[in-house]
Amino acid sequence: MEFKTKKIDGANAEITATLVQKDIDANIEKIAKQLARDAKIDGFRKGKVPVAIIKKQYGEKLVQDAEGEELRKVLDAGLKDLGFASDALIGEPQVTKFEKGEGKIDVEVTIALRPEINLDGYADAVPEVKKPKITAKAVTDRIQELGANQAPLKKVKEERAAELEDTAIIDFEGSIDGTLFDGGKGEKFELLLGSNQFIPGFEEQVVGMNKGEEKTITVTFPADYGSEELAGKETQFKVVLHELKRKDKVRLDASLAKKLIPGDEEATMDKLKEQVKAQMEKEEISKKFQEELKPTLLEAFVNKFNFDLPKFVVEQEMDMALNKKAQTMTEDEIQELKDNQDKVKEIREEFRADAERSVKATFIIDALAKEEGVKVEDNEVMQTIYMEAMQTGQDPAAVYENYQKSGYLPAIQMAMVEDKVLSKIIEAKMAD
Numbered sequence: 001m002e003f004k005t006k007k008i009d010g011a012n013a014e015i016t017a018t019l020v021q022k023d024i025d026a027n028i029e030k031i032a033k034q035l036a037r038d039a040k041i042d043g044f045r046k047g048k049v050p051v052a053i054i055k056k057q058y059g060e061k062l063v064q065d066a067e068g069e070e071l072r073k074v075l076d077a078g079l080k081d082l083g084f085a086s087d088a089l090i091g092e093p094q095v096t097k098f099e100k101g102e103g104k105i106d107v108e109v110t111i112a113l114r115p116e117i118n119l120d121g122y123a124d125a126v127p128e129v130k131k132p133k134i135t136a137k138a139v140t141d142r143i144q145e146l147g148a149n150q151a152p153l154k155k156v157k158e159e160r161a162a163e164l165e166d167t168a169i170i171d172f173e174g175s176i177d178g179t180l181f182d183g184g185k186g187e188k189f190e191l192l193l194g195s196n197q198f199i200p201g202f203e204e205q206v207v208g209m210n211k212g213e214e215k216t217i218t219v220t221f222p223a224d225y226g227s228e229e230l231a232g233k234e235t236q237f238k239v240v241l242h243e244l245k246r247k248d249k250v251r252l253d254a255s256l257a258k259k260l261i262p263g264d265e266e267a268t269m270d271k272l273k274e275q276v277k278a279q280m281e282k283e284e285i286s287k288k289f290q291e292e293l294k295p296t297l298l299e300a301f302v303n304k305f306n307f308d309l310p311k312f313v314v315e316q317e318m319d320m321a322l323n324k325k326a327q328t329m330t331e332d333e334i335q336e337l338k339d340n341q342d343k344v345k346e347i348r349e350e351f352r353a354d355a356e357r358s359v360k361a362t363f364i365i366d367a368l369a370k371e372e373g374v375k376v377e378d379n380e381v382m383q384t385i386y387m388e389a390m391q392t393g394q395d396p397a398a399v400y401e402n403y404q405k406s407g408y409l410p411a412i413q414m415a416m417v418e419d420k421v422l423s424k425i426i427e428a429k430m431a432d
Contacts, residue, residue, distance in 0.1 A: 001018070003017035011309055012308065013082055013111050015075065021103040028066040032051045035049075036050070075093055075111075084113060091112055095108070112311065115310070119305070126300075126425055132284035132288070148250055153247055160244075161209060167192050169188055169190055169242045170189055172237050173237065174237045175238075188242065199220075211243060215239050220232070221235060252269055254269060289419075293422075305364055309360060318351045368421050374421040376416045376420060
């Protein structure tokens with residue numbers, strides 16, 4: 001076996017070698033003898049199968065295994081020559097050449113390595129973020145809202161017109177130019193006035209109605225409404241108001257605090273306000289993080305650090321982007337591309353810059369996670385998936401199993417690592 005190694009850059013290397021036929025033949029003999037000891041073939045006792053029978057039985061598979069073993073020897077020797085440990089590799093080595101000749105096979109193997117990233121000064125790229133200011137009124141309003149969610153609806157006994165924040169019990173029937181349409185009818189429907197649950201303008205026209213009153217309400221469906229039959233159409237609804245209900249105004253006292261902090265018999269309104277304020281701060285930070293800080297910081301890191309990228313990882317990212325684009329194309333457009341491979345290459349190349357930035361960001365996050373000691377365990381991924389499934393009314397176990405079968409769990413875990421490490425870095429520079 002003759003081989004040469006070449007380190008292309010910090011993330012890519014190449015091994016070229018010539019596999020000699022006599023070495024492959026020796027591997028065939030060795031593998032065949034091993035099989036002869038364990039193989040079960042009719043007419044022969046175990047361990048007594050002739051090697052010639054094994055070669056005939058396994059044929060081309062035996063040759064492939066022998067060539068593969070010799071290729072592994074090349075890879076091991078090449079890595080040793082390059083001074084790389086096997087755990088430094090990313091993905092499987094790519095065999096880019098395997099040409100059989102007279103008594104030899106010329107091979108070429110490209111390998112991708114985990115890039116080394118110098119993170120010096122990464123904290124300098126993090127902007128100082130001020131902790132959000134939550135007003136006392138905002139906290140009180142949130143507690144009122146939480147308390148109202150716990151309170152029962154009570155029938156409005158006094159004779160008065162419907163007001164915002166009432167729950168109106170109504171019958172309604174919708175028509176366009178006198179013709180009823182599917183889904184436009186409801187009986188004894190509970191509508192919270194001011195919730196914007198119905199078409200814009202509907203709830204405002206229910207306000208002011210009295211119990212027992214019938215009224216025709218005219219509204220226009222939004223132009224982007226989901227039904228083409230109704231989108232942008234002026235519609236008349238015949239509405240009958242049967243009853244009004246309303247929740248009592250919440251009293252901010254210790255009994256409410258105990259309700260909203262279950263299990264704490266010493267709960268007070270001050271303690272509840274502290275907890276609600278902390279939760280609201282967390283929500284504001286999370287919103288700012290997702291919408292502004294995270295993309296800005298990630299972009300800053302991508303621009304700050306320069307290092308070599310594994311070529312095949314970038315190529316894979318480009319292939320995924322191309323496949324995603326293909327899913328949005330018409331059959332005629334796809335057929336046109338099938339007939340023009342140069343055009344396919346041109347379109348694919350358009351994704352290179354974004355693919356490089358995406359791959360670069362992934363390795364930066366991985367390096368930062370190690371630097372910051374951030375990990376996301378498998379059970380955290382499961383808990384997150386279960387929680388999201390329960391919030392949307394889905395079967396958590398079924399959702400998790402579907403993600404697992406589809407191979408999405410590593411991507412979900414990486415996204416969680418990204419959020420966790422960037423949040424930690426930002427919070428470290430957060431000022432009051």
